[in-house]
Amino acid sequence: MTEIGRLAIVLGFIVAIWGVVASIVGGLKHSESWTRSGRNAGWAFTALTTVATGCLLQLLFARDFNVEYVASYSSSTLPLWYTFAALWGGMKGSLLFWTFILCVFNGIVLYQNRTRNQALMPWVTATVLTTGAFFLSLLVFITDPFERLSFVPQEGSDLNPLLQNYWMTIHPPSLYLGFVSTTIPFAFAIGALVTGQLGETWIRTTRRWSLFSWFFLSLGNLFGAAWAYVVLGWGGYWAWDPVENAAFMPWLTSTAFLHSVVIQEKKGMLKVWNMSLVILTFSLTIFGTFLTRSGVISSVHSFTQSGLGPFFLYFLLAMLVISVGLLIWRLPLLRSRNELESVFSREAAFLLNNLLFVSIAFTVFWGTMFPVITEWVRGVKITVGPPFFNRVNAPLALALVFLMGIGPVIAWRRATWSSLKRSFAWSGGFGLLVGALSIFLDGGNFYSTLAFSIAGFALAAVWVEFWRGMRVRQRIMGEKPWTALSRLIGKNRRRYGGYIVHVGIVMIFVGIVASSIFRVEKQEPLEVGQELPIAGYVLRYEGVEDASDPHVEILRARVAVFSDSGESLGMVYPEKRFYRKPEQPTTEVSIRSTLAEDLYVILASYEPGSGLGIFQVYVNPLIAWMWIGGWVLALGTGICVWPSWAERTAVATERAKAEGTPTDGRPA
Amino acid sequence: MNRKSKFFLGSCLIVAAVATLIYTAVQETSAYFLTMEEYAAAASEHNGKSLRLAGRVTSDSVDWNPTSLDLAFEMEPIPPREGVHEDRAVVNLSPDAVRVLRVRYNGILPDMFAEGRDVIVEGTVANGVMEADTLLTTCPSKYEAELEPDEVPSDVVAPSNTTL
Numbered sequence: 068m069t070e071i072g073r074l075a076i077v078l079g080f081i082v083a084i085w086g087v088v089a090s091i092v093g094g095l096k097h098s099e100s101w102t103r104s105g106r107n108a109g110w111a112f113t114a115l116t117t118v119a120t121g122c123l124l125q126l127l128f129a130r131d132f133n134v135e136y137v138a139s140y141s142s143s144t145l146p147l148w149y150t151f152a153a154l155w156g157g158m159k160g161s162l163l164f165w166t167f168i169l170c171v172f173n174g175i176v177l178y179q180n181r182t183r184n185q186a187l188m189p190w191v192t193a194t195v196l197t198t199g200a201f202f203l204s205l206l207v208f209i210t211d212p213f214e215r216l217s218f219v220p221q222e223g224s225d226l227n228p229l230l231q232n233y234w235m236t237i238h239p240p241s242l243y244l245g246f247v248s249t250t251i252p253f254a255f256a257i258g259a260l261v262t263g264q265l266g267e268t269w270i271r272t273t274r275r276w277s278l279f280s281w282f283f284l285s286l287g288n289l290f291g292a293a294w295a296y297v298v299l300g301w302g303g304y305w306a307w308d309p310v311e312n313a314a315f316m317p318w319l320t321s322t323a324f325l326h327s328v329v330i331q332e333k334k335g336m337l338k339v340w341n342m343s344l345v346i347l348t349f350s351l352t353i354f355g356t357f358l359t360r361s362g363v364i365s366s367v368h369s370f371t372q373s374g375l376g377p378f379f380l381y382f383l384l385a386m387l388v389i390s391v392g393l394l395i396w397r398l399p400l401l402r403s404r405n406e407l408e409s410v411f412s413r414e415a416a417f418l419l420n421n422l423l424f425v426s427i428a429f430t431v432f433w434g435t436m437f438p439v440i441t442e443w444v445r446g447v448k449i450t451v452g453p454p455f456f457n458r459v460n461a462p463l464a465l466a467l468v469f470l471m472g473i474g475p476v477i478a479w480r481r482a483t484w485s486s487l488k489r490s491f492a493w494s495g496g497f498g499l500l501v502g503a504l505s506i507f508l509d510g511g512n513f514y515s516t517l518a519f520s521i522a523g524f525a526l527a528a529v530w531v532e533f534w535r536g537m538r539v540r541q542r543i544m545g546e547k548p549w550t551a552l553s554r555l556i557g558k559n560r561r562r563y564g565g566y567i568v569h570v571g572i573v574m575i576f577v578g579i580v581a582s583s584i585f586r587v588e589k590q591e592p593l594e595v596g597q598e599l600p601i602a603g604y605v606l607r608y609e610g611v612e613d614a615s616d617p618h619v620e621i622l623r624a625r626v627a628v629f630s631d632s633g634e635s636l637g638m639v640y641p642e643k644r645f646y647r648k649p650e651q652p653t654t655e656v657s658i659r660s661t662l663a664e665d666l667y668v669i670l671a672s673y674e675p676g677s678g679l680g681i682f683q684v685y686v687n688p689l690i691a692w693m694w695i696g697g698w699v700l701a702l703g704t705g706i707c708v709w710p711s712w713a714e715r716t717a718v719a720t721e722r723a724k725a726e727g728t729p730t731d732g733r734p735a
Numbered sequence: 736m737n738r739k740s741k742f743f744l745g746s747c748l749i750v751a752a753v754a755t756l757i758y759t760a761v762q763e764t765s766a767y768f769l770t771m772e773e774y775a776a777a778a779s780e781h782n783g784k785s786l787r788l789a790g791r792v793t794s795d796s797v798d799w800n801p802t803s804l805d806l807a808f809e810m811e812p813i814p815p816r817e818g819v820h821e822d823r824a825v826v827n828l829s830p831d832a833v834r835v836l837r838v839r840y841n842g843i844l845p846d847m848f849a850e851g852r853d854v855i856v857e858g859t860v861a862n863g864v865m866e867a868d869t870l871l872t873t874c875p876s877k878y879e880a881e882l883e884p885d886e887v888p889s890d891v892v893a894p895s896n897t898t899l
Contacts, residue, residue, distance in 0.1 A: 229846075300843075301843075406738070406739075407738060407739075407742055408738065409738075410741065410742075410745070415742075418742075418746075419749070422746060422749050422750075423749075426749070426750070426753040429753070430753070430756075430757055433757060437761070437765070438768050447767060448767070448768035448769070449765045449766065449767055449768060450765065450766055450767075450768040450787050451760070451761055451764050451765050451766075452764060452766070452787075452857070452869075454760075454763075454764040455760045455761060455764040455765070458756070458759075458760040458763075458764065459753075459756045459757055459760045462756065463753070463756075590804065590842075590843075592802045592803075651846065651847070652846050653846050654843070654846055669843065671804060671843040671844075672801040672804070672843075672844065673801070674801055674802070679801075679802060681801060681802065681804060683843055
């Protein structure tokens with residue numbers, strides 16, 4: 068099996084290189100036969116990478132500990148599902164998994180565009196295969212996932228216990244899907260730049276891929292936060308760790324692109340900017356991979372020590388030089404059709420939104436790279452921690468949510484004073500109402516009052532949009548409210564799906580604000596039978612029990628939860644676990660979650676003699692809304708990407724629109 | 736003033752505001768990131784400053800009170816790893832330099848904390864004792880796999896998990 072796998076990655080590398088060469092020649096000479104050869108090489112790359120991935124999976128499931136990767140990341144007692152997750156649990160496997168996802172996307176792109184986008188396709192294939200060849204070259208020349216040991220270990224050293232969690236089985240794959248799929252918009256951007264076909268075609272094809280990648284980046288980040296919250300046991304979900312930042316930055320630029328692309332479609336503006344965002348997003352995903360695999364950020368801390376760092380950097384530099392070079396070469400073709408007319412316009416709101424997103428991305432980049440930068444410049448490493456990121460990003464995030472209440476409502480081109488009044492009377496009023504309510508409820512914390520009223524304002528703006536659209540349909544088409552609502556969404560899926568995403572984001576925002584400002588924390592040793600009051604709860608420690616299984620030793624504390632008034636609210640069971648292989652203790656949090664707040668209980672330590680348990684307890688208000696917001700976001704994005712088979716009709720309507728009807732899709 | 740310059744000016748204002756935010760936040764939240772060697776080479780200079788120190792927990796130095804969650808331990812330089820190329824600046828310590836630093840911390844013991852492990856502490860040093868408010872252990876995803884230590888060449892057994 069290792070031989071087949073090895074052969075597959077070597078051949079995969081060779082055909083990828085061939086595909087790049089053939090596609091470029093085909094593209095340059097406009098030669099159908101070269102292009103076809105490149106396309107076939109693309110298919111071969113997809114097939115071979117799939118075979119290699121299948122081989123590694125097969126080795127994992129066969130528990131062939133003679134293979135170094137299998138021995139390092141699995142064991143005979145590892146549950147089946149986590150054995151599957153071991154595919155991306157280690158560096159070599161994760162690189163192969165990355166390439167596998169790329170090869171699947173490559174297949175999809177080749178199939179979707181077998182008759183479409185013929186001029187762009189050779190360049191798209193060349194770009195995708197260059198990336199594929201790069202990743203495969205790492206596996207072929209530097210870190211071979213199919214390496215065998217000189218002996219057969221009795222047992223593998225198992226997957227890291229902290230990774231043995233259900234979030235961990237879906238968090239990395241969704242991030243990978245998000246990361247890798249940014250390659251496709253990038254490839255189309257390169258194709259558009261090289262061929263000079265910078266019109267609507269590449270944007271249309273790219274749009275859905277960008278949404279797709281944004282969707283998985285969002286979920287990946289949220290799943291990561293959920294994993295940190297549930298597994299790491301410090302009561303929080305985001306620590307501004309370089310690894311987290313690496314996944315957050317492409318999300319930010321990708322969000323910026325999804326907004327500014329609307330301006331390009333509707334107004335023919337921001338073309339250079341959009342192109343740059345696509346290039347930037349792709350670069351940031353490669354940069355993120357570099358960050359997490361090079362150890363450059365925490366070289367003493369060393370998340371991972373591997374010699375791969377420089378290769379990622381060279382690849383990144385090469386791609387940047389090529390793409391920025393192409394962009395500069397094509398600048399004359401990317402001139403805007405329109406100009407900004409007024410500061411009070413939707414265009415300006417979008418522009419500001421983009422500036423803010425890119426500012427946040429820069430802040431995160433700056434904070435993450437600060438030790439490296441100061442070492443270059445001043446010779447000393449200076450770090451900034453979470454307070455830095457929170458301080459800088461909090462006002463920027465507030466401004467963004469505020470814009471969320473403006474952007475969807477304000478008029479295109481130029482808003483008049485009377486239209487402003489009409490647009491914002493409702494949402495502004497609602498925001499103020501929420502603010503007043505928040506003062507009443509939490510005693511007037513300045514930041515939370517501000518944040519909640521802004522959130523209310525943004526939410527009301529979405530509500531107003533839905534309401535108006537629905538009323539118009541009811542009046543003009545004579546439809547019933549529900550029919551009107553569903554048709555409204557159905558007819559403008561991207562727009563109203565986007566609004567639903569906004570609702571999800573506001574929920575996440577509220578969850579973050581409430582849980583960071585109003586968190587209550589207590590730490591106390593408890594004897595059996597002793598009680599601990601905290602923020603409206605009373606916890607009673609009722610002792611521990613042994614819940615071990617062959618895989619792991621488990622010490623489980625039984626804690627009864629009551630409300631202030633003595634009403635029983637059930638039990639929580641925080642645990643101390645001790646994994647036998649590798650020998651490592653982990654702390655298992657127990658959470659009692661409601662829509663209003665989470666009760667988060669940790670068994671910090673335990674004295675076997677006296678039975679004394681030391682507990683750390685947090686009460687995190689409104690945090691459940693982060694996860695609910697995540698699902699709302701997923702729903703909204705789903706609505707946006709849904710009509711893939713309706714593409715043909717969309718193209719048709721676009722043609723109709725081009726004949727002069729307003730492009731906004733507004734019913735009024 | 737025409738529209739274009741208005742927008743240009745507006746953008747500049749925003750960029751300037753963000754830059755100011757970043758600058759002030761850096762001023763107030765930054766900490767020196769030092770290895771134990773670097774710290775030991777100039778210990779007195781760093782008194783009272785915000786520090787982020789990387790070192791190794793000295794064997795037999797850990798004093799952990801599970802009831803009060805008070806932790807005290809000593810930290811020493813991380814010895815260079817054999818066969819691994821590292822770009823670390825070589826620090827020449829004078830023979831009588833203080834090589835270990837006492838660290839005090841209160842809170843939950845991180846799961847990965849143990850003697851001989853590499854840790855990062857954040858806090859300030861006063862009177863030769865680091866009062867740490869953060870204690871980080873090496874990323875949980877990295878640990879030495881224990882196959883059959885005698886038989887495995889050292890370069891094979893340095894797997895590093897990554898979560899990304």
